[in-house]
Amino acid sequence: MSTKIIYLDNQATTAVDPRVVEKMLPIFTEHYGNAASRNHSFGWAAEELVDIAREHIGDLIQADSSEIIFTSGATEANNLAIIGAARQNRQNGNHIITLKTEHKAVLDTCESLEKEGFSISYLDVQNDGIVDLDKLESSIKSETILISIIHGNNEIGVIQPVADIGKLCKSKGILFHVDAAQSVGKISINVDEMGIDLLSISAHKMYGPKGIGCLYVRRKNPRVQLKAIIFGGGHERGLRSGTLPVPLIVGFGEACRICQESMIEESAKITELRNRFLNGLNDRLDNISVNGSMEHRLPGNLNLTFNSTNGESMIMGLTDIAFSTGSACTSATIAPSYVLKAIGLSDKQAYSSVRFGIGRFNTGEEIDYTVKRISETVKRLRGVAKS
């Protein structure tokens, strides 16, 4: 194999699909108008391009294009959804429910609301990473105004039963926000069937550009109202002011169009690669365990514990492969992953765990090479650890 590094960190970000780049390039030089300019054809052309992209994005989640509010990504979409819904509904209650395994963009946003007088329940998950629906139901109070649940987990790939949660929310009249940054374009989503009121998407997790995403905001049954968190020219129905980045939006739209066209085939291919990867490792190594449900899981994700070794040493020994320990590095210490801790791993097991994210551009040859390299490296590290 050449010196090319194999990219297996598709939960961190994805490469931009060349077809997406091709759609974006002419926008920078030819269609550079401001989509809010109403007085000339540059503005009209930009607005039309944005409208087309909005349609592609809406189609992928079965939403109307008017329900798509562009943001800088899923972090901002999560902030707008949670802070916006909380402040808007303050008179109805101050209680919000979420999970301990959410992305930091949800956890830290909820934490910030505690300082405004909101009360947050951070629910445990079961050992397979999935929420216990009975526990969720019994945590609902009369003051509960919002439930925010991640769809596909970014570390362990576990898929939460959002349709069941949506049904529960509807029956109680509680708003339902879903962080779907990892799942949109990978598994099918229907915001009506799933009872979702607010849904966060990020383009760079689905072969689109970084710096763009959106929040789906339901407009009927019920009409969801939010308080804006960014103020200015009143763009995006007043929910998110700021000049629209038309090239990024066009790329985002094209990324959605491609996902919709190829999702079924692609998921099957990626699932096959993942199984080939796991079977290959299990054939060559013992004492490996999969973290999180294998049944309810994003096609490309594998989070594995290689007992009697540690993730950092694996990363250092495998510089020809890009993957991640999934642990948050702060300047001084490396903390064990809070997601792995939440599903019952010890610190030691968490430190022995790594995340692989297989994506659109990976090949069987790359998987076979990676299996070989990992087996050699883990055997070597385990030998060193024993002696």
Ligand SMILES: *Cc1c(COP(=O)(O)O)cnc(C)c1O
């Ligand atoms: C990547 C990610 C985010 C943040 O998205 P950005 O667009 O990078 O801000 C939020 N939630 C989940 C689950 C993610 O995977």
